[in-house]
Amino acid sequence: MSIEKIYSKRRQIRAAWDQEKIPSSELIHDMLQRTMNISPSKQNLFPFKIHAFGPKSKKEKDIIGSICTMFDTGSVNHWDDHKKDGQFNSVAGDLNVKDYVFDQKGNDLRIAPWVLVFENRLAKPNNFIKEHSELHNDWTRFTQVDPKRYRESANTKLTCIEVGMFIQTLAGLCLEKELGISYIRSFPERQWKGKSGVYTQDTNKVGKNWDELPQITEAPLMVCQIGYVAEVDDYFKSNITDPNDIHWENKPQLSEILNLKD
Amino acid sequence: MSIEELFSKRRQIRAAWDQNKVPSKEMIYDLLKRTQKIAPSKQNLYPFKIHAFGPNDEKEKRIIEKICCLFPTGSVNAYNLSQDELKEKGQDNNLPGWVLVFELRKAEKNTFIKDYEKSYEEGKPSVRYTQIDEDRFRESSNRTLASIEVGMFVKLLAGLCLENNLSISYIKSFPEWTWRGQSKTYNKNINKVGLSWDSLPQITEAPILVVQIGYKADMVDPLSSTVEVDGVIHTTKEGYGLEDKPSIDEIVQFKD
Numbered sequence: 013m014s015i016e017k018i019y020s021k022r023r024q025i026r027a028a029w030d031q032e033k034i035p036s037s038e039l040i041h042d043m044l045q046r047t048m049n050i051s052p053s054k055q056n057l058f059p060f061k062i063h064a065f066g067p068k069s070k071k072e073k074d075i076i077g078s079i080c081t082m083f084d085t086g087s088v089n090h091w092d093d094h095k096k097d098g099q100f101n102s103v104a105g106d107l108n109v110k111d112y113v114f115d116q117k118g119n120d121l122r123i124a125p126w127v128l129v130f131e132n133r134l135a136k137p138n139n140f141i142k143e144h145s146e147l148h149n150d151w152t153r154f155t156q157v158d159p160k161r162y163r164e165s166a167n168t169k170l171t172c173i174e175v176g177m178f179i180q181t182l183a184g185l186c187l188e189k190e191l192g193i194s195y196i197r198s199f200p201e202r203q204w205k206g207k208s209g210v211y212t213q214d215t216n217k218v219g220k221n222w223d224e225l226p227q228i229t230e231a232p233l234m235v236c237q238i239g240y241v242a243e244v245d246d247y248f249k250s251n252i253t254d255p256n257d258i259h260w261e262n263k264p265q266l267s268e269i270l271n272l273k274d
Numbered sequence: 275m276s277i278e279e280l281f282s283k284r285r286q287i288r289a290a291w292d293q294n295k296v297p298s299k300e301m302i303y304d305l306l307k308r309t310q311k312i313a314p315s316k317q318n319l320y321p322f323k324i325h326a327f328g329p330n331d332e333k334e335k336r337i338i339e340k341i342c343c344l345f346p347t348g349s350v351n352a353y354n355l356s357q358d359e360l361k362e363k364g365q366d367n368n369l370p371g372w373v374l375v376f377e378l379r380k381a382e383k384n385t386f387i388k389d390y391e392k393s394y395e396e397g398k399p400s401v402r403y404t405q406i407d408e409d410r411f412r413e414s415s416n417r418t419l420a421s422i423e424v425g426m427f428v429k430l431l432a433g434l435c436l437e438n439n440l441s442i443s444y445i446k447s448f449p450e451w452t453w454r455g456q457s458k459t460y461n462k463n464i465n466k467v468g469l470s471w472d473s474l475p476q477i478t479e480a481p482i483l484v485v486q487i488g489y490k491a492d493m494v495d496p497l498s499s500t501v502e503v504d505g506v507i508h509t510t511k512e513g514y515g516l517e518d519k520p521s522i523d524e525i526v527q528f529k530d
Contacts, residue, residue: 014437015277015280015312015430015433015434015437016308016311016312016434018277019312019430019433020311020312022312022314024314037528037530040528041522041526041528044522044526045522046278048519048522048525049278049282050277050278050281050282050284051281052284052286052444053519054446055517056501056517056518056519057520058519058520058525060525061525061526061527062525062526062527063527063529064526064527064528064529065529066528066529066530067530068529068530069529069530072529083402133525135520136520136524138515138516138517138518138519138520139515139516139517139518140499140500140515140516140517140518141515142515143515144515150345153345165414165417165450165452166450166452168414168418169417169418169421169450169482170421170446172418172419172421172422172425173421173422173424173425173428173446173482173483174425175422175425176421176422176423176424176425176426176427176428176429177425177426177428177429178425179422179425179426180425180426180429180430181277181281181429184277184281184433185277185278188276188277195314197316197419197422201414201415201418203414203415227527227529233418233422234422250386251386252318255385258389259385259386259389259390260384260385260386260389261317261318261384261385261386262318262384262385262386263310263315263318263320263384264318264319264320264381264382264384266303266306266307266310268382269310269320269322269323269324269379270303270306270323270324270326271323271324271325271326271476272299272302272303272306272326272328273325273326273327273328273331273334273476274299274326274327274328274329274330274331
């Protein structure tokens with residue numbers, strides 16, 4: 013199947029994760045290994061870490077869900093609505109989240125079987141780094157392996173590009189296996205303050221941040237959800253196709269983002 | 275061909291670009307158009323812009339080469355050497371047919387954003403979507419989002435290139451622009467030959483990534499990295515060690 017056909021199949025899943033058919037730990041591990049084999053990284057250092065929370069890690073996945081409830085309005089997954097007995101306001105009127113997120117057995121379709129949190133990581137010098145540094149007597153060049161600079165903005169931006177490439181490769185492998193994959197970037201940020209040597213961090217609308225999850229010790233960059241997609245209507249899905257319906261997420265014209273000079 | 279087979283074909287090209295066979299403008303446009311169709315972006319806003327310099331833009335491509343000469347040591351593309359010096363070293367096939375510069379962009383509001391503002395922020399300035407916020411789109415949080423999305427976009431573009439037997443390389447060794455919120459200016463670094471992105475007037479926002487696209491010449495790349503492919507180590511440069519990858523256990527923490 014062509015790249016175009018494979019990636020055209022992807023949809024952002026919000027409340028349609030199959031709670032019966034679950035990808036095994038072996039399958040996820042194998043896909044991450046294969047992704048790494050073919051993913052590019054500057055000097056092959058991979059300056060990020062992945063925390064993969066599986067089917068038995070419900071507590072951690074609930075915490076991540078509540079951390080990703082970033083804004084006061086329009087948080088489509090409505091993770092904290094249980095506090096209001098599921099009630100929420102939407103453009104369609106007053107609704108109850110419980111009417112839209114449970115399967116016939118009462119399982120919550122918002123909980124993905126696997127949740128991956130990507131965070132910044134101090135990479136270890138590989139052979140290239142060691143030899144290059146010795147050859148040029150320069151031990152300061154590669155920010156990915158520098159304990160004093162790997163959290164700085166320049167290295168974080170590099171890491172973000174590489175995480176994006178890694179995830180897109182992983183997405184292709186997931187889609188080949190009929191797995192759904194979704195991305196979440198609405199969460200409180202950690203920003204490195206070099207002068208004071210600490211991360212500052214935001215909190216979300218329910219006062220939470222990544223301190224709730226002790227495994228996360230560096231700046232989180234991206235959250236990914238993976239699982240099989242249930243054959244249900246995902247009520248909270250984005251509108252990417254219908255110009256006549258509300259909240260149409262229309263793409264810009266290519267000419268708006270491309271300056272082709274020749 | 276499977277995803278794995280396709281992406282396994284990619285190699286970083288440094289000085290082995292075919293100087294005679296060059297992808298057409300129509301082909302590059304088509305590849306970018308198809309990439310945009312399948313590339314994800316938060317709220318579909320695509321907070322970045324692509325400047326594509328082609329076969330007739332040698333001047334601009336040479337400037338970009340020189341900007342990407344970041345460090346005093348080991349700049350493998352040796353962009354600070356003249357073409358004659360490079361020819362002498364057999365490294366003069368260093369100019370790809372196309373060079374794409376990805377830079378930050380303030381996105382325009384789409385229908386979703388307008389509906390959202392109407393529903394939740396009537397009469398108030400939008401605070402939620404940094405991608406469209408004139409005062410905040412250059413800030414760190416939006417930069418990291420844009421960087422992830424550029425990574426995703428470029429990976430898909432790579433797949434389409436590889437399907438068409440085109441090579442694609444990535445460059446991130448260039449002087450950075452860092453936004454200073456208080457003074458509302460970019461702090462612009464310069465490289466080892468004193469250049470910054472100011473040398474290329476088309477670039478007005480923070481550059482995120484440089485991508486090279488072209489056909490690979492039928493030759494060994496004299497500047498290729500030392501990498502292991504299917505258990506075999508490929509090397510062309512003395513003194514440049516193996517860029518070995520960490521083990522999967524070093525970067526993945528499993529909790530079933």
